[in-house]
Amino acid sequence: MVGPDRYHYYSGMGPGLLSRIYRPEQCRVAVQGLAASRGCVFVEDRVTSVDPRSRSLGLESGRTLLYDLVSFNTGSRVPAERIPGAAEHATPVKPIENLEKVRNAVLSGARRVLLLGGGPAGVELTGNLCRLAREHRIELEITLAEGGDRILPGLPEKAARIARASLEARGVRIVAGFRVRNLEPGLARGGGGVDIPFDVAVLAIGIVPHPLYADSGIPTAPDGALSVDERLRSTEYPEIFGGGDCVSIAGRRLARVGVYAVREGPVLFQNLRAALRGGALTSFRPQSRYVLILNLGDGTGLALWGRWVARGRWAFRWKNYLDTSFMARYQLSGETRGGESA
Numbered sequence: 001m002v003g004p005d006r007y008h009y010y011s012g013m014g015p016g017l018l019s020r021i022y023r024p025e026q027c028r029v030a031v032q033g034l035a036a037s038r039g040c041v042f043v044e045d046r047v048t049s050v051d052p053r054s055r056s057l058g059l060e061s062g063r064t065l066l067y068d069l070v071s072f073n074t075g076s077r078v079p080a081e082r083i084p085g086a087a088e089h090a091t092p093v094k095p096i097e098n099l100e101k102v103r104n105a106v107l108s109g110a111r112r113v114l115l116l117g118g119g120p121a122g123v124e125l126t127g128n129l130c131r132l133a134r135e136h137r138i139e140l141e142i143t144l145a146e147g148g149d150r151i152l153p154g155l156p157e158k159a160a161r162i163a164r165a166s167l168e169a170r171g172v173r174i175v176a177g178f179r180v181r182n183l184e185p186g187l188a189r190g191g192g193g194v195d196i197p198f199d200v201a202v203l204a205i206g207i208v209p210h211p212l213y214a215d216s217g218i219p220t221a222p223d224g225a226l227s228v229d230e231r232l233r234s235t236e237y238p239e240i241f242g243g244g245d246c247v248s249i250a251g252r253r254l255a256r257v258g259v260y261a262v263r264e265g266p267v268l269f270q271n272l273r274a275a276l277r278g279g280a281l282t283s284f285r286p287q288s289r290y291v292l293i294l295n296l297g298d299g300t301g302l303a304l305w306g307r308w309v310a311r312g313r314w315a316f317r318w319k320n321y322l323d324t325s326f327m328a329r330y331q332l333s334g335e336t337r338g339g340e341s342a
Helices: 011-019 031-037 098-107 120-135 157-169 258-277 313-328
Strands: 007-009 028-030 047-051 056-059 064-066 070-072 112-116 141-146 173-176 180-184 187-190 195-197 200-203 226-228 240-242 247-249 291-295 301-305 308-312
Touching (some): 007 031, 011 098, 011 120, 011 313, 028 031, 098 120, 120 141, 120 157, 120 291, 157 301, 226 240, 240 258
Parallel strands (some): 070 240, 112 141, 141 173
Antiparallel strands (some): 047 056, 180 187, 291 301, 301 308
C-alpha cells in the first residue's frame, strides 16, 4: 500500500471535524497500522508516474515500484488552478486535514470567512462554521458564494430552500451568481464589480481526479479519470484496476459520492484475487439511487432520496450512525470509535 500519510481522513465526517462534532481520531483510519495488521507493506510516499509497459510506478521520493497488478484508489482533488490566485490565497477542502487550518485560523482571530462553492460540501462546511462560532462565542462574518443561481445546484430545489433558510437564520450571507475572477490577498474579485473581502477563503468548487493517469498516457475519461470497464479494470491495460473518485466507468456517468467507492471495494477485492488466480471477474452494478444526508451543523441533517427531501435531527442521527459504524470497521484498537452528540 502506497499512501502520502499514515492516516486517511474520511471526507464524509470532515464538516463535523471542523466544528468538533468529531475529534480527529474519530474521522481517520490508521492506514499504516491497518496495512501491517493484514500483512501488507505500507510505503509512505506518493505515486507521481505510471509506466504501464514496464509495470512500474515512480514515487515522489525517487523510488520505483514494480507490480504485477495495481489498484489505484487515489480519490480526488479541488481544482484550485481554475481560479487565478486560489492556490496562494485559499484553502481547498481536500485533503480533509486542511479543515484543521481553517478551524485554527478562526480560533486565532480570523473573522471574515468566505466559502467559494455552494454545493453539498460548501453548505455543510458553512453550517459547521456557524456551530464553531456559536460554541466559541465568536462573531463571524460568513459568506457562502455560489456561481450558479442557487446553492445546491443539481439537487432538488426544495433542498436548496431548506438549506438556505437554515444558514440565513444563523446569519450567513449567501451570494448566488458570484463568478469569481481571481483571488487577491484578502479579496475575492467577481464579475460586475462585486468583490468580497475575507480573512479566510475556503475552496469548495467541486472535485476532479488527479492528473496522474492522463500524464502517464493511460486511457482516461475527458475529465482525466482512469477509464475502466464494469469490472473496474483499465480499458487498455488488464493489470491496472481502480475505484472511487479517480475512475470513470466507460459508458456510465456516476456522481462522485462515497457510496459508489465503498461498494466498489468488495468488487475490486474479488477481481484482484481472481486476476491473480486466473478466475472470472465480477462486474460492478451501481445502484440508481442512494441516500444523501447533509450535516447542517445545528444537530439536524438534510436527507435526500431521489426527489424526496426532509430535514430533522433524526437525519443527522442516521448519518452519524452510518459514518461512525463505517469507520469502526477499519479503526484499530486504540482509535476512538464513537461519535459525539450533536
